[in-house]
Amino acid sequence: MTDKKNDPAANPLGGPQSMGHEWDGIEELNNPLPRWWLWTFYATIIFAIAYCVVYPAIPMLNSATQGTFGWSSRGQLAAETAKAEAARAGMMAQLAKVDIATLDPKSPLMRAAVEGGRAAFRINCVQCHGSGAAGSKGYPNLNDDEWLWGGTMADIRQTITHGIRQPDDAETRTSQMPAFGRDGILPPDQIDDVVSFVRHAARLEGNSASARRGAGLFEANCAVCHGADAKGGRQFGAPDLTDAIWLYGGDRDTLHQTIANARYGVMPAWGNRLDPATINMLTAYVHQLGGGE
Amino acid sequence: MSSHQDRAGVKAGGAKARLYARRQDIFPRAVDGFYRRLKWAIMAVTLAIYYVTPWLRWDRGPYAPDQAVLIDLANRRFYFFSIEIWPHEFYYVAGLLVMAGIGLFLVTSTVGRVWCGYACPQTVWTDLFLHVERFIDGDRNAQFRLKKAPWGPAKIVRRVAKHGIWLLIGLLTGGAWIFYFADAPTLARALAEGNAAPIAYATIAVLTATTYIFGGLMREQLCIYMCPWPRIQGAMLDERSLIVTYKDWRGEPRGHGLKRDAGAGEKVGDCIDCNACVAVCPTGIDIRDGAQMACITCALCIDACDQMMAKVGRPRGLIDYATLEDCKAEAGGAPPVPIRRTVLRPRTLLYFGLWGAVGLAMVFALGVRPRLDLHVAHDRNPLWVRMADGSIRNGYTVKLRNMESRPRDVTLAMEGLPGAAMWGAMQEEGERSSTLRFTLPPDQVSEQRIFVLAPAGEGSRDFTFVLSANDREGGQDRDESKFERPEEQP
Numbered sequence: 001m002t003d004k005k006n007d008p009a010a011n012p013l014g015g016p017q018s019m020g021h022e023w024d025g026i027e028e029l030n031n032p033l034p035r036w037w038l039w040t041f042y043a044t045i046i047f048a049i050a051y052c053v054v055y056p057a058i059p060m061l062n063s064a065t066q067g068t069f070g071w072s073s074r075g076q077l078a079a080e081t082a083k084a085e086a087a088r089a090g091m092m093a094q095l096a097k098v099d100i101a102t103l104d105p106k107s108p109l110m111r112a113a114v115e116g117g118r119a120a121f122r123i124n125c126v127q128c129h130g131s132g133a134a135g136s137k138g139y140p141n142l143n144d145d146e147w148l149w150g151g152t153m154a155d156i157r158q159t160i161t162h163g164i165r166q167p168d169d170a171e172t173r174t175s176q177m178p179a180f181g182r183d184g185i186l187p188p189d190q191i192d193d194v195v196s197f198v199r200h201a202a203r204l205e206g207n208s209a210s211a212r213r214g215a216g217l218f219e220a221n222c223a224v225c226h227g228a229d230a231k232g233g234r235q236f237g238a239p240d241l242t243d244a245i246w247l248y249g250g251d252r253d254t255l256h257q258t259i260a261n262a263r264y265g266v267m268p269a270w271g272n273r274l275d276p277a278t279i280n281m282l283t284a285y286v287h288q289l290g291g292g293e
Numbered sequence: 294m295s296s297h298q299d300r301a302g303v304k305a306g307g308a309k310a311r312l313y314a315r316r317q318d319i320f321p322r323a324v325d326g327f328y329r330r331l332k333w334a335i336m337a338v339t340l341a342i343y344y345v346t347p348w349l350r351w352d353r354g355p356y357a358p359d360q361a362v363l364i365d366l367a368n369r370r371f372y373f374f375s376i377e378i379w380p381h382e383f384y385y386v387a388g389l390l391v392m393a394g395i396g397l398f399l400v401t402s403t404v405g406r407v408w409c410g411y412a413c414p415q416t417v418w419t420d421l422f423l424h425v426e427r428f429i430d431g432d433r434n435a436q437f438r439l440k441k442a443p444w445g446p447a448k449i450v451r452r453v454a455k456h457g458i459w460l461l462i463g464l465l466t467g468g469a470w471i472f473y474f475a476d477a478p479t480l481a482r483a484l485a486e487g488n489a490a491p492i493a494y495a496t497i498a499v500l501t502a503t504t505y506i507f508g509g510l511m512r513e514q515l516c517i518y519m520c521p522w523p524r525i526q527g528a529m530l531d532e533r534s535l536i537v538t539y540k541d542w543r544g545e546p547r548g549h550g551l552k553r554d555a556g557a558g559e560k561v562g563d564c565i566d567c568n569a570c571v572a573v574c575p576t577g578i579d580i581r582d583g584a585q586m587a588c589i590t591c592a593l594c595i596d597a598c599d600q601m602m603a604k605v606g607r608p609r610g611l612i613d614y615a616t617l618e619d620c621k622a623e624a625g626g627a628p629p630v631p632i633r634r635t636v637l638r639p640r641t642l643l644y645f646g647l648w649g650a651v652g653l654a655m656v657f658a659l660g661v662r663p664r665l666d667l668h669v670a671h672d673r674n675p676l677w678v679r680m681a682d683g684s685i686r687n688g689y690t691v692k693l694r695n696m697e698s699r700p701r702d703v704t705l706a707m708e709g710l711p712g713a714a715m716w717g718a719m720q721e722e723g724e725r726s727s728t729l730r731f732t733l734p735p736d737q738v739s740e741q742r743i744f745v746l747a748p749a750g751e752g753s754r755d756f757t758f759v760l761s762a763n764d765r766e767g768g769q770d771r772d773e774s775k776f777e778r779p780e781e782q783p
Contacts, residue, residue, distance in 0.1 A: 032314035034518055036511075105719055132674030143678040143686075244683035244749075288718060290678060290686060290744055 117285025326596025
């Protein structure tokens, strides 16, 4: 094409002009870029240099350059955390003072307590009770309606604060089941009879001669704590043996083992580890899981 | 090629190669004519829509805002007159985008770049800024003179006035924008009293700056170098699309003066090379070079040329809206194709059909969309809880969405789970029953945690939650869920 477009003299803008590069008849023409575009490009370079100066940018041996603003992601997190904590300081102060047992379940403070308790539970309690608070063998399910030591707000708070079987805590929940087999109180065949009685009381098996023999043994050895009706006693943390919930298992082998060696479940006393607000929040959370009394 | 030859090549080209070019000042001359008046009308309508819309009121009852068009980002709602869009209905926005896409095909293939020429905000505001410039500085020639004139009091006053008005327009533009995102009268009062949100002031500042820079300083640079639209549209035009074109078969060879040309006795075309078309062009191009990307088809060159043709006694339309096919036919002596044949053709009808179908589908979907919505999520952990009496409890999080702007009384029931009872987590367990009643707050999603208790049995079971409105309008929604039970007995 030799029309006026390629003739520099004919175009007031001075292009397109050949750059003198040509490949197989295809020529490189010069369509000048707008100058403001060039200045924009320079501006981005200046911005990049300024950014490298004021923010951490260039990797060094141990860490990147610090930057004159002193910004760091860790510092930002700390600042944001501090801000969030300052924002909820008032609510936390209220939660530390409030009597959680008498707090209106529909109040905003209670909702805050439950959500805070959910977070605190994830950190402190899931190791034993599981992330859904459903427990596992030896660790009670906190969702159900059976409580070893009581399921009211006050009971739960007491248990969390002072723990279970903590020798260093004067107010801890404590009791001790005798190891009937290991300590030679009952011979194995009599333990079997007690197992038969307990499983009969829980309607897991029918009546039998063994169970009838076990009834007497139960009354003599177990009823002090578990009650004559085997429905347990909360002052000793003695479980109800007639219901459908078994902490360690309701099959014959497990029950035999339980009676022979006794159980000794423990829980830390959180009163000296967590602040009162957190304990109140945990109490509220556990109470609303579905079994609170 | 070696670098030595490269350099030689540039030198051989004559002038020194300039890789960057300064923006050429463009001082379009004022022009009057049919298309200029059309542009006035469209500018008035579009600017009116932009500035007035946020101030329109629309009564939605006591629980919803009464602004006709409102993008409520904080509460995640979009109000458009009687339509209210929730975040989960974002597919309507997707539908609008699909319509916009097909609409682009439709409009471009029928009438070319009318968007660029008439309705694009860049065009409308640039046009407005150009009028301000002419009002202060005078028309094209006066602007040339003023630019060359040395700085003195008169020039300073004019420059300050011009840029001041531009900034004021920018401020009003940015100011109007934020009213779409909050209640306009409230925000206007807060702005005036200086206690509106910082983001409001920041948005105004940014949009003032962009309006001033794009409309006052950059103008056609935005269209030519920054906007993807001209490229996309260029690819969608065909030889039957209407474009602004110079009929070179009629205009060439250009004359240079009626008397001289007539005296010379040579054949001359209708173009008298008066450059009126170039003088009025807001992007500074010569339409006589043919269709080009920088042409936004604002049609002002048609007005300018028609005036000239009238003066020299030639028929109008030397520069005109025409299709390339028409031009070819006219050059060959055939009559011009009637406009309905260029507009109504299979390609455009197909686009229109698709565009209309998407629109109708959206209108239909809007008409039948549910206003009551139930969503049930089963607890993941624990799946089930065994109670002391052996029965099994499951936990659910129920989301009840009331999309009406009034409170509604609803009942939640279960189907397909015999012997089951439920209660809200905030209720006492003793209040369990087979159904639950809620009063849903207006225009909100309320979340409830509920427990369902059923006798121990064999395995898990599918069942359905049913939410029914108890008021006169009624309405129902259902959601399938599952009741989980342990396989083994204790």
